[in-house]
Amino acid sequence: MKTTSMERTFICIPNVGESGYPRLYSGARELRKQSDFVPESEPYTVCSVHPLTPLIGAVVEGVDLREVDDAVHAELHRALLEWKVLFFRDQLLDGPEHIALARRWGNIEVNDFFPNGDVQAISRLAKGPKSIGQENMWHSDTSFRRDPSKVSILRAIDVPATGGDTMWADMAAAYDNLPGSVKEQIDGLKAIHTFTKSWGLTMAPEQVAAIAEIHPPIAHPVVRTHPETGRKLLYVNEPFTTEIVGLPRNEGDELLDYLMFQARVPEYQVRFRWEPGSVAIWDNQATQHYAINDYYPQRRVMERVTVAGDQPF
Template sequence: MTAVTPDTPVSGPSVLREARVPADGMYEGRRTLRRLPEGTGERPYELFELVPQGPLIGAEIRGVDLSRPLGPALREELNRALLEWKVLFFRGQSLTSQQQRDFAAHWGELETNPLLARGSSEEVVRFDKGGSSTPTFENVWHADVTFRERPALGAVLQLHEVPPFGGDTMWADMAAAYDNLPRTVKARIDGAWAVHDFIPGFARFYGPEKLIPMQEQFPPVKHPVVRTHPETGRRMLFVNTSFTTHIEGMDRAESDRLLSYLVRQAHVPEYQVRFRWQAGDVAFWDNRSTQHYAVDDYAPHRRVAERVAVAGDRPF
């Protein structure tokens, strides 16, 4: 019998065994994190201090009082910051509802939403969690009101009451999500259209008696799966879990499988920023290029927020 020593070669397989991985998976590796459109260079901000919250998305703006009217130069520079960073944070503003509306109105017509609880006026939506209000659920990656023909351009959210822990909000950059799709997936979805409907998102907490009267006001609409940003020209993934029901021209199984893969792109941490609120803080985000997720981890404590949204254009 031959003794085995440390120098004795050990025979074994010469071919790597087959290992099946799930189809449509998301795997590790370096991702492209391109914050600015191609051909756009960095420029300093002259009217405020901008503090990045990460390399790709999210910046805190310091030195701006949102309770005061914005002059044209300041509005233009804030808009550039919004386009470049996609979500802006303003600490300790403590705006009245009127001041919040006035700030949002610098970006256009204000939107109303009869499906959500109203604040001090029809343009103000109130989220009161932990109290006696109708519970709503925002802890899913979504863009606001994509069931409209003209989904919101953006939204201004202010926290009035903050729980002692939890209650953060997260945003994901959907231009980065598109940039990193495999070429084969891009080829399948470029030029494709998807149907969006308000019912899937709201049927989780409203019954038919609330939703049926709204059906004529909010019929299903079609939007491109990949939309083009009207100001930057960036291509962005534009489907979400709450409101996108199917991709046109595909059978249900194929559409469900592809949508499942596409909506998971928002889950990639490299595309995200997370904000820890303090009472009086304001966030202003570009709803065209982001999705967001309100983390529901603060029960039984109360969280009260108000949102004003700016009407957008028809996606193309």
């Protein structure tokens, strides 16, 4: 056992290789929900916000996402920075309205890998009964871009009778709970992100080469800073992060494996059960998500719009 400066006791189960990184530990974790700039006592007046966990995720009521004006958007954005992912039920968005809602947060990002829905720039994720979902890895959308997604908005079109939930993890909490020695080790480090680790495996070599001209491997900070809240966020993920710059490969792989494991801690997570008309809006800078693949051969159809962000710093 070893104790950090926060007086936590770690129980290693087991270590990664010979690195000594504790995979899991029991006991208290620091779960700091609030963004520093949002006063704890400030109420929501335009909509009703109902938390699903003490840390991450809230259901929002009293809002028609087809009619979001400046006042509603301001409150939704504040709730998004506070809770990191917002959930809505019984929404009747069509494609153009989905796009219009996303534009409230910025410029639309066109995905190079998903087929389009009925409207350009809407990614359609349709699975079953002849195809199996492959999004069941903890990830941050488009981290392989120079300017990864800022906000993602996903709406349910057709959902299975059982299964098909999605989970989100708060990567500020994942960073906060790292041992102090690990924080010191990763301060200032960068990691390489590329689409070839995941999407590239399904492509012909010429396709990979063509897309690599648009999206070459990019180095992002291992710990990024949220551009609005200033929170430090652990920023590596399984399908897109390949190596840590400047470390020997074996050492870097062990550290990367340990860091990516942090999204799997249940205290940092929220789980959402989809219904037709459900919508989720999440801060892609502050979270990772995981689409649970437990519904095959049932059908699951979702449509997603992402908003372009800035280069992580």
